[in-house]
Amino acid sequence: MHFTSEQRLDGGVLERAFSFGDIPGILWTPAPAPAPTPTPLILIGHPPLGLRRMYPRLAGRARHYAAEYGFASATIELPGSGERPRWAAAEQARADLRRAMEAGEPVGDEIVDALILPLVDKAVPEWQAVLDALLALPGIGGPVGYEGGVISIGVRLARVEPRIVAAGLFAGSLVPAAMYEEARRVTVPLHVLLQWDDEGNDRQAALDLFDAFGSTEKTLHANLGGHTGVPQFELDTGARFFARHLNRTAHRR
Amino acid sequence: MHFTSEQRLDGGVLERAFSFGDIPGILWTPAPAPAPTPTPLILIGHPPLGLRRMYPRLAGRARHYAAEYGFASATIELPGSGERPRWAAAEQARADLRRAMEAGEPVGDEIVDALILPLVDKAVPEWQAVLDALLALPGIGGPVGYEGGVISIGVRLARVEPRIVAAGLFAGSLVPAAMYEEARRVTVPLHVLLQWDDEGNDRQAALDLFDAFGSTEKTLHANLGGHTGVPQFELDTGARFFARHLNRTAHRR
Numbered sequence: 001m002h003f004t005s006e007q008r009l010d011g012g013v014l015e016r017a018f019s020f021g022d023i024p025g026i027l028w029t030p031a032p033a034p035a036p037t038p039t040p041l042i043l044i045g046h047p048p049l050g051l052r053r054m055y056p057r058l059a060g061r062a063r064h065y066a067a068e069y070g071f072a073s074a075t076i077e078l079p080g081s082g083e084r085p086r087w088a089a090a091e092q093a094r095a096d097l098r099r100a101m102e103a104g105e106p107v108g109d110e111i112v113d114a115l116i117l118p119l120v121d122k123a124v125p126e127w128q129a130v131l132d133a134l135l136a137l138p139g140i141g142g143p144v145g146y147e148g149g150v151i152s153i154g155v156r157l158a159r160v161e162p163r164i165v166a167a168g169l170f171a172g173s174l175v176p177a178a179m180y181e182e183a184r185r186v187t188v189p190l191h192v193l194l195q196w197d198d199e200g201n202d203r204q205a206a207l208d209l210f211d212a213f214g215s216t217e218k219t220l221h222a223n224l225g226g227h228t229g230v231p232q233f234e235l236d237t238g239a240r241f242f243a244r245h246l247n248r249t250a251h252r253r
Numbered sequence: 254m255h256f257t258s259e260q261r262l263d264g265g266v267l268e269r270a271f272s273f274g275d276i277p278g279i280l281w282t283p284a285p286a287p288a289p290t291p292t293p294l295i296l297i298g299h300p301p302l303g304l305r306r307m308y309p310r311l312a313g314r315a316r317h318y319a320a321e322y323g324f325a326s327a328t329i330e331l332p333g334s335g336e337r338p339r340w341a342a343a344e345q346a347r348a349d350l351r352r353a354m355e356a357g358e359p360v361g362d363e364i365v366d367a368l369i370l371p372l373v374d375k376a377v378p379e380w381q382a383v384l385d386a387l388l389a390l391p392g393i394g395g396p397v398g399y400e401g402g403v404i405s406i407g408v409r410l411a412r413v414e415p416r417i418v419a420a421g422l423f424a425g426s427l428v429p430a431a432m433y434e435e436a437r438r439v440t441v442p443l444h445v446l447l448q449w450d451d452e453g454n455d456r457q458a459a460l461d462l463f464d465a466f467g468s469t470e471k472t473l474h475a476n477l478g479g480h481t482g483v484p485q486f487e488l489d490t491g492a493r494f495f496a497r498h499l500n501r502t503a504h505r506r
Contacts, residue, residue: 196463196464196471207460210475211449217477219475219476219477219484220449220473220474220476221474223471223473224469224471233497237493240486244486
C-alpha cells in the first residue's frame with residue numbers, strides 16, 4: 001500500500017489517497033486523540049458507480065466518523081468500477097438489468113446472480129487484503145466495522161471475515177437468492193437501513209433478508225422515501241451503532 | 254389539577270404526582286435551564302397495567318428526557334387501570350383475550366375492538382384535558398410530543414390533537430382494523446418501535462400499520478427480541494427524534 005496524495009479536512013481529519021496493487025482507495029484518520037487508544041476502523045462500502053462519483057457522500061460519512069467519534073475509515077474502488085478494468089459478463093449483466101428496468105419487467109434471478117455474485121467473489125478478498133494492509137499501519141488497530149451498500153458484499157464480509165465485529169448495511173440493492181443462506185450464518189451485530197419506497201428494491205425481499213440474519217442483535221431502520229432519500233439523521237445513528245460496538249467507551253467528542 | 258406530592262430525582266429533575274379530577278398522574282420537569290426557553294412537553298403513554306407497576310420504566314424515560322434534553326414529561330393513569338373504576342365490557346374483553354391466548358387461538362377482531370376502541374375513546378379526551386392543564390402551568394409551553402404504548406391511543410391523539418407535533422409509537426399492542434384508516438390521516442413525524450419477535454403482536458400487521466401512516470417523515474426501528482426486550486439504546490434514539498422535532502435547537506445537555 002502506498003499513499004499517493006493527502007489533504008487535511010475540517011476537524012483535523014487527514015484524508016490520504018492510496019494504491020494497493022491496482023486498487024485505488026482512500027483512508028481517513030482522525031486528529032490524534034489526547035490519550036491515544038487503538039483507533040477503530042470502518043470499511044465504507046458503496047455501489048459500483050466509481051469512487052469519484054461517490055466521493056462526496058463517502059467523504060461526508062468518513063469526516064463525521066473521524067471528527068465526531070475518532071474512527072478511521074477507508075474505502076476502495078470496486079472491481080469493474082472507475083478506472084478499473086471491466087469484465088464482459090458484468091457489462092452484459094448491467095445491460096440486461098437496464099433493459100429489464102426500462103421495460104418495466106421484473107429483474108430475473110439470473111440477471112441478479114450474474115450482476116452481484118461475481119462482484120462479491122472478487123470484492124471480498126480485495127477488501128480482506130486491503131484490511132491486512134490498513135491494520136499494519138501505525139495507530140490503526142481497533143476493532144473493525146463494515147458499512148454501506150452492495151449489501152451482498154457486506155453479508156459475505158461479515159460472514160467470512162472475523163475481524164469485522166459489527167456491520168451497518170443498506171438494504172438498497174438486488175440480492176441473489178444464495179445470499180439469504182449466507183445471511184443466516186452472519187452473527188455480528190447489525191444495523192440495517194431500508195428505504196421504504198426504494199424504486200429499485202423490493203421491500204418484502206429486504207424484510208426477508210433482515211429476518212434471515214443469524215445475529216442476535218440486529219436493528220432495522222426503515223425510513224419513508226426512495227433509494228437516495230436516506231435522512232441525514234441516520235448518519236449519526238449509524239455512527240452511534242458503531243460507537244457501541246467498536247469502542248464501548250467511545251463517546252461523541 | 255393539583256399536586257399531591259413531589260420529590261427531587263438525580264440531575265435536578267422534579268417529579269410531582271398530581272390529580273386531575275379523578276385521574277392520577279405524574280409530571281417530571283427538568284432543572285431550570287441557564288437561559289430559560291419554553292420547555293417542550295412529552296406525554297408518556299403506557300399499557301393499561303396501572304401506573305404503579307409501570308412507574309420504574311416511565312420514570313426512567315422521563316428522567317432521561319429531563320436530565321439529558323431538558324424536556325418536561327407527564328403520564329396519567331388510563332381509565333380502568335390502577336385505582337380507577339373498571340367497566341364491565343373491558344373486563345369481559347380482557348377475559349376473552351386471556352382465554353384466546355391461553356388456548357393458542359387467534360385473537361378475533363371483535364375481542365380487539367372491544368378491548369381497544371372504548372379505551373381509546375375514553376383516554377384521548379382525558380389526555381387532551383390534562384394537556385390543557387399542563388400547558389397552563391408556568392414554564393411549560395414548548396411543542397408537545399406523545400410517546401409510548403397502546404399504539405391506538407397514540408394514533409388517535411396524533412390525528413385529532415393539533416398541539417402534538419411528533420409521536421414515538423410502540424407497535425406492541427393489538428390494533429383494531431378501524432385504526433388503519435385513522436393512521437392514514439396522521440401526518441406528524443413518527444418514530445415507530447417494533448419488536449421483531451413480539452409474542453403478542455403480529456409482525457405483518459405492525460408493518461402494515463407503519464405503511465398506512467400518512468406522515469411524510471416516518472421511521473421504523475425494528476429490533477430483534479420479544480415484547481419487553483426493547484434495547485436500552487432505543488431510549489436515546491427516541492429522545493433524539495423528539496429533540497429534532499420539538500426543539501430544533503435542542504442538544505443533549
